[in-house]
Structure formats: structure tokens, C-alpha cells
Amino acid sequence: MTFTSILFAGTEAGKIHEALEAPAFFADLNLDQVMDTITAGRQEYNLKPFFYASLRDADAIEYRYEIMADLENKILFEQLTSFAEKMRAMRRYLALVDKLYYRYHKEGWLIEAVDMYCEAVNSLVRDLALADLKSRGFLAFREYISDYARTGDFAALLAETKQLKADLGAVKYCLLIKNGSIKVRKYESETDYSVDVEETFAKFKQGAVQDYRVKLPAGSGMNHIEAQILDFVAQLYPDLFAKLDEFCGKNGNYLDPAIATFDREIQFYIGYLEHIARFKQAGLKFCCPEVSNTAKEIYVDEGFDLALANKLLAENSSVVCNDFYLEGKERIFVVSGPNQGGKTTFARTFGQLHYLASIGCPVPGRAAKLFLFDRLFTHFEKEEDIKNLRGKLQDDLVRIHDILEQATPDSIIIMNEIFTSTTLKDAVLLGKKIMERISELDLLCVCVTFIEELASLGEKTVSLVSTVVPENPAFRTYKIIRRPADGLAHAMAIAEKYRLTYGSIKERIRS
């Protein structure tokens, strides 16, 4: 029985799928922020190469969505998190063994590492056996690890470790410290002093108080006095310590490579799911979208910008979701409307959702159908580069030209505020020309622009508008809709806004 990967299957299995550099559009879509947050605290797993590599095969994506679906099971998720914690602890102990100096001290930590490994494997085998697994990935891994745990080698390692740990844990000794000397002897039952003191003053107990126990430095190694005491303890229990020497001699290399790989790769799922958990808790929805590399009719219900939501949630602000769809011949969203109304956010949302789907991650939204692109291009406004001798307009055109050269009908292009550095007349002219090219390519595109003329160029374009509350233009809804809205302002309307009409108040106060 062999097992290769929990991340790759089908045609993707066996290929190398680790991209070392982030795709070019990462910064424009703020995906770099998202991935930084996800991988923070997980550096030891080196996960970014997985997040940088999008898949083209619908089945490979389905392989991951199956696993994501299995991980919806909270119990299983926690069990895997706990497996990871144990493996981390094990690595910490091994690092310690390398650094330490005294023999029994080193051996003490090595047995801890082995014990932690056995514990990690055993609990995972136990947990997976009871789990209701459906994904191809988990089913194959379960078979592999249960076989492994049943082998004689692992069973022997486990038994020996447990016995030795129990024997060492039972060792108890006494120290009498007086005038610069320490007498070490075996323990005889003696009474605890602090219990005595607590009893005397128990009647004054008023609830929780400060903990005055001093955090005496622990794990900072062993000084020569402690080492000497440990040597004397070893002399008090000679047989036990001889066994410990033997155990460490033969069990230096115990880690199974396939389990080590699983430990790394599963973090891709755990990291992402842990990241989106807090959004789910705030009532935001995620879904595994339907993906296709042929149908360009897409839709998203309640989609939102994952990077922005992270910021808003930290500030306790609410997140505005948007619905959008393309049907029939529609291919291009042209987004116009007031500033600060969520236009750029919409463009990012569109891009993020498509990218996240392409690496097999659940996307922000209640339901979605998305296109499996071959390339994704973004054109966001850039600071003028002093080393670049071209003017800004020229620079814009060069970049767009490059994009159109590489783009295929299966690509996605996201443009944000193009041609802002020329006259309106020029901008309209150039904008139309570019849009015609895009239209010919029949690819999916979002174009955020102030040029309203671009919104009605043909049957492929859909006009979207960011909206405001009419009676209070300072208040942004961040809603992007296919049609503009209008409203009226008068006092009762404001009362309604605050839900202070007769009916609303009666509803709000429970009788």
C-alpha cells in the first residue's frame, strides 16, 4: 500500500505543483494579503507554493473539494488539528535533543518525541476509523495509515515507549537543602505544606486572586547541580536507566515519510478553513462552486472580497455582499458609479473567487458557478515609475497590449480605472477600441471605469453601478447593482430607517 498525496490526484498526481513565486495579479487582487494571513504561523510547512499553483483540471479541483467537504465535519477537523499539534510538538522535542548536553537529559527528550509520534499516529488511526469519509483522498490515506499502524515494528515501538515512560514517571525522590548541601534520597510519604497554609486562611477566600507562583524558568536546559542530582537519581534506580540507554540506541530513525508528507499537505486545507471560519461565524457564507472550463455563464450569490472582509471584521464593521451573474452572450461587467462605492472591491471579488476556485478552495459566497480560466490578468493603476521613460498613458497602453497578446478566449481580464491620465475624449476613444478587442476574444472581463460610454457597447457588456442612499449621499451601501435606484427623504422615512415606527417598535420590544 502506498500513498502519494492528499493534494493532487488524477492527471495532476505525480507532477510538480509547487510554484515558488506568487502570480503577477496577486497584489492587485489582494490575494497576497489573504495568503499571508493563512500561512502566518505555518511557515514550517512552506505552504505558499501550493497556494501559488492553480489547477486546470476540473477533476483535480473536485479531488480537493471532496476533501474540503469531509473537513466540514468539525470533529474530524479538530482531530486533524490535534494531529498537527502533536507532530509540531514532536519536532520541537527533536530539535531540543540536538541542542542538549547531559546524556540522561537528551535521552529523556528523545523518548518524549517518540511517544508524541506514536500518540499522533494512533489517535489519527482511531479518529479516521470512526469518521464518515467520502473523499477519494481521505479514503486512500485512511487505508494507508491503518496498515502502517498494524505493522509489528510500530506496535513494538509503541509498547516499549509506553512502558519506559511509565517507569520513569513513577520515580520520586526527596531533596533536603541545608547549608550549601543537597541530600538526595528516595521519597517517603510526607505531607504537603501549602495545603496546610491554605486551610488556615480558607475562610477569607473571596474569589479568584492573582497567581503568585513564580514562573521559574523551565525547559532552559539543565544546570550542573540538576544534572548531578539526575545522576544520583539514576544510581538510585540503575536498571531503569540502563533500559533507557538501550531504547535510545536503537530508535533514532522512526518517522514514516508518507505520514510526514501528509502532515505538511493537510495544512493547505486546515489553514484555509481556519481562515474562513471566522467569516462564517460572522454570518458570511462560503461554498464549493460548480467549475467548468467550457461554460462562460457564471453566477455568484452573496460574494465578497476576502481580504477586505478580514479588515472589516477586525474593525467590527459589517461586510457588504454582492450578487452578480452573466448569462447568454454576456461576458463583460462594466462597473461605473460614485467613488468609494465598492467598485474596485467588486473587481477584486470577481478575481478572487475565480482564483480561489482554481486552487480548489471554497469561495466567499452562498452559491456560485465559476469559469476555469487558463490565465488571469489584472490591470490596476500603478504608481508612475521614474525609471520608466514612457508616459503614464503610454505605459497603460503597453501593459494592456501585452495582456491582449497573451490572452486567449479562456482567460480572465480585470481592469481597474484605465486611461485616467488623458482627456475624456481620448479615454472614450481608446476605451472603446480596447473593449472591442476584448469583446472579439470572447473572454470574461471586469472593467471598472468612469467612462460611462463603455457600459453600453453591445450585447456582451453588462452595466453595473455602485449605489448610495439618495437622502444621504455620504452613506455608502457598497452595493453594486445592474440598475440605479432612487428614493425620497422625509422624516417618517428616517424614522423607518431607524425602525422607530409604531409597528417596528412593537416588534422590537418583546412583551
Place this chain on the structure above:
Amino acid sequence: MKAFLMYRDRDFDLQRDLPFHEETLTQDLELKTLFNAMASDDKFLLEVARKAVLSSMDDLDAILYRQAILKDCLKNSAVVRNIYAIAVEAIERKQKSFYFGIFTRYPAGILHSSRDALQMFLDMLKQLKNIADAHADKFEAEGFRRFFAMLRTELDDEYFAHVQEQLRELKFRDGVLISAALGKGNEGTGYLLHKPQEKKGSWLERLFAEKPPAYTVRLHERDEAGARALGELKDRGINLVANALAQSAEHINSFFTMLRTELAFYVGCLNLQEKVAPRGGAMTFPAPVAAGKRRHSFKGLYDVCLFLTMEQNVVGNNVNADDKDLVMVTGANQGGKSTFLRAIGLSQLMMQCGMFVPAEAFCANIGNGLFTHYRREEDVTMKSGKLDEELGRMSAIVDHVRENSLILFNESFAATNEREGSEIARQIICALLERHVKVFFVTHLYELAHGFYEQKPENAGFLRAERRPDGERTFKLVEGEPLQTSFGEDLYNRIFHSAG
């Protein structure tokens, strides 16, 4: 050991969150004046007064429990202030002499310091006990009787002797005996201090008894690192005992703190009484009635904050608004409407924290929460329109209001024209009344007040600021129909008097 002088069965928690609108209440009812009178320049008293007054109780029995204790305090003010002084002294001596800061890194330091602190507390507890022995029989309230009885049983002579003995033993003249086990990585763990064993048997038996094997680590004179390590081991051993001792000291400190906190409320009441009574201000213990009832009847109710601010006496009002859910107050500008509304709010808060109230007689039902909605100055942040701002505050109140809450409105919803303002207010009031919220509404909105008056609902009362035919105001409120004008003209005439 608990003081239980604020509640029958729980501590008074100074850290507890105040209601969301405490700032609004403080501003609208001028509570700072009341707090300052209770505090007499003492920051701690100020804090306790603020927390106690703003944390209304809605349990009848709990209010009467405090009233009884406050009555005892008024009778025995010297003894109460004396107990308070002992609590303050104990806490201050602890703070001054036994500051743990510099020792906190060493269990030995903590042990030493805690032992001394406990010795000091022992003396203060003895003083407290002596007062209890001398004066307990003068107190009648259930709370005080329980408190003194507790001191008598818990702090007897035998207990004081036992503590003294234990503090002596903790000097460790025969060395420190510690047990330990092997923990992770074979590092010593679970260090525990033990009492040195009593020596068993005769010297002859001890001589021939089989000795367990033992090894001794001797420290070289110049081994400084070793000496440090040995000190650390010792510290690990006494860590738990030092902790137990320090925590015990803190527990006793908490006992004194609680005693101080709870008495501080009553000391604040004494301070207030001593400022009001000499000037002839009436104070009476109110008769609270269950929240579901509708009672509001009083004689000579005045605004104690105005009283404290002014040199002369202020006008008291007599009103009977029993069985009313809505009291609508209209009438002359500067006719005492706002003062009246404030007196209603203040007396409600004072009653529901167990205090006396500024009146000759007072009876009211308990409110499940008191809210105020006052007209505000123009919003300085320029964020929203004025009506917006008023409605925003109203909405926050609706979020928190419950059945039998009491809301005081002062000139609310006048930021738009009279018709719209009246309509908004009407809908709000009607909905509140149907949800059994009690409402006092001071207003100039004639259409609103008149509209309610026309319907002559039985559960509504109408008060008007009195104005004599010559235009003079008495600052008294009388029952009466809302009138179309609020006599702004009077005010205008007075200010432009020279013209006439």
C-alpha cells in the same frame, strides 16, 4: 467571609459594567452633583457612589435590605465610619509596606513579604473584632446582624493563636525538605515542600534503624553558579507555599476591600445626608412598589441636585400619578418642567439603589431600567442631521427597553416641523405604552400633547407648568390641559423688558 452589606447573598462588584447609557443618564440628570456630594472629595467614594446609583436594583426585597442597613448607619454613623476607617487603614498599610514588585521574581521574597503582611492583617482583624464585640447590639438590620455574628464565630481567640503559630513555623530553621519526580526529558518536576518529619522512636532505635541510601551533593565554596542553582531549587520547593501565603494575604486584603467598598456606599449616603439635612432639605425612605404596578405619588419632591447647587431652597411638587402609564408635561418655558423631570429621574435612581429620596413622602413602582431621551445641542461631529441623531439615540433605547421600563423624554423630536415631529412621537409613545413601558414626556409639541388629551385615556395624566395670570411662574406643576402656547412671549418680554 463575606461582608454582604449591599446584597443579601452576593458581593457588590465594582467592576461590573454599567448600563450602556450611563453617560447619558449622568448628563441628563446632573448626577455628577449628586456623586460629588456623596464623595466629599474622596475619589474612592465617588467611584462607589457612581457605580451603586447607576446600577439600579429591580428587586423589591433587595431595596428594602439596603434601606434597613442605611437606617442603621444613620443611627450609628460614628461606629460605621470607624469600621470604614479600619478597612481603609488595612488596605493602605498593605499597599505601602508590602508592595510585591521587587520580590516577585523570587519565591523566597514573596514568602517573607507575605508573612509580614499577614502579621499586619492579623492586628487589623483584631481591631475589627473588638469593635464588633463592643457595638454589635446597637444594630438592627438583618445585614449588619449577620455581619457581626460572622466576625464573632470566625475570628475567635483560638483562631488568632493558630495563625500566629503557623507564621512562626514558616521561618524554616531546620532546612527545606522538598520532594520531586522526573518529568519530561527527565527534568525534575512537581517540587513540593514538606513539613520536616517528626523524629520517631528513641535514640537507640534511630541508631540501628536501616537508613535508606542517600547521596549528597556538596557545593564547592567558590561555585557561584552552583549556589545559584541551589537557590533556584529551594525556590521551586517553596514556590507553592509562598503562593498559598501570598494568596491568603490577598484574600484578606480582598475581604477588607470588599468591606470598604460596600461601606463606602453608606458613607456616601451619610455625607449626602449631612449636607442636606442642616439646610432643612427633606429626606424620606421611599415606599417601592412592584414593577408591574403603576404608582407615582409624592409630596414635596424636589430636585436634590438643584438644591445642592443653589443657596436657597427649591420648590417641591405634589403629584398623584397612580395608575398612569403616561404623564405628559406641558406649559410655560422656564416653568420648572425640566427640574421636575430631573427630580423624577433622580428619585427613581435613588430609590432603586436603596437610598432615601428628596421628598416628604414618596411612593413609586420599580422601573426595569430608567432611560432618558433629552433634546441635545447641535451635533458637533457634523456626521448626521439633528433628527437623525435624535432617532439614532431613540433606536438605541428601544434596543434595551423592556416591559415596565421608565423613559423620560424632554423636548424630544422637535427637530423637524411640528406635524412630523408629533407624528413620530405619537407612534413611538403608543407602541411603548402597548408594550407596558412607563413614559414621562415633557413637550412643546401641542399637536402631540393635545392629541392625547382629546382621547382622554384613563392611563394618561397631564401636568402643566403653572403660570399666574400676570405671567409670573411658580415653578410648580399642576394638573391641566395642554395649552397652545408655551408663553415664549413672556420670556421675550422679560428679556426685552426695558422696551415696555
